[in-house]
Amino acid sequence: QQQVKQSPQSLIVQKGGISIINCAYENTAFDYFPWYQQFPGKGPALLIAIRPDVSEKKEGRFTISFNKSAKQFSLHIMDSQPGDSATYFCAASMGGSQGNLIFGKGTKLSVKP
Amino acid sequence: DAGVIQSPRHEVTEMGQEVTLRCKPISGHNSLFWYRQTMMRGLELLIYFNNNVPIDDSGMPEDRFSAKMPNASFSTLKIQPSEPRDSAVYFCASRPGPGDEQYFGPGTRLTVT
Numbered sequence: 001q002q003q004v005k006q007s008p009q010s011l012i013v014q015k016g017g018i019s020i021i022n023c024a025y026e027n028t029a030f031d032y033f034p035w036y037q038q039f040p041g042k043g044p045a046l047l048i049a050i051r052p053d054v055s056e057k058k059e060g061r062f063t064i065s066f067n068k069s070a071k072q073f074s075l076h077i078m079d080s081q082p083g084d085s086a087t088y089f090c091a092a093s094m095g096g097s098q099g100n101l102i103f104g105k106g107t108k109l110s111v112k113p
Numbered sequence: 114d115a116g117v118i119q120s121p122r123h124e125v126t127e128m129g130q131e132v133t134l135r136c137k138p139i140s141g142h143n144s145l146f147w148y149r150q151t152m153m154r155g156l157e158l159l160i161y162f163n164n165n166v167p168i169d170d171s172g173m174p175e176d177r178f179s180a181k182m183p184n185a186s187f188s189t190l191k192i193q194p195s196e197p198r199d200s201a202v203y204f205c206a207s208r209p210g211p212g213d214e215q216y217f218g219p220g221t222r223l224t225v226t
Contacts, residue, residue, distance in 0.1 A: 042220075043117070044217050046215070089156060101158070103157075
């Protein structure tokens with residue numbers, strides 16, 4: 001049973017465009033939703049995270065949109081750059097950020113110059 | 114800070130052999146996590162420790178897998194005997210404490226032939 005479903009599996013965007021990655025979850029007890037960025041040969045690194053008491057969080061070019069009623073959240077990368085090319089994972093956990101993370105299967109983003 | 118250190122970075126072994134993966138968490142972190150990453154199943158939590166004590170090992174796939182944390186600065190994940198389906202990238206992550214983000218190591222790529 002996959003508790004966090006992520007789409008698309010891969011995404012190609014032109015430089016300067018907007019990259020959008022979507023995730024859906026099933027367990028309404030989840031209350032912490034981070035996004036991780038992974039470059040080849042490296043471990044995942046926290047990019048941005050949100051809790052369900054807000055509908056949007058923005059950090060620089062990265063924005064998380066959260067829809068509690070639909071049990072969905074998404075990552076938007078504005079003005080995408082070739083350096084953003086990486087695999088992005090959404091995750092969810094219970095009990096705040098103390099809980100174990102359940103990851104989506106990842107989206108491989110390629111930003112073309 | 115050197116970050117989470119994992120060794121070896123690559124391991125190639127034959128089916129039936131014992132494999133030991135090693136992790137040194139960031140100094141001062143009191144939680145340690147072992148993950149497995151495959152194309153088919155994505156990132157899966159295998160086991161995590163709080164203050165060197167195993168808290169949840171429900172993700173350990175079989176009795177062939179075992180993990181130890183003899184002290185705050187060292188952990189091992191052992192597979193005995195190894196099988197080709199164990200081929201994956203194994204990540205170790207550590208966390209300063211509850212409510213903090215997880216910091217991932219660079220991973221160990223294991224190939225079992």
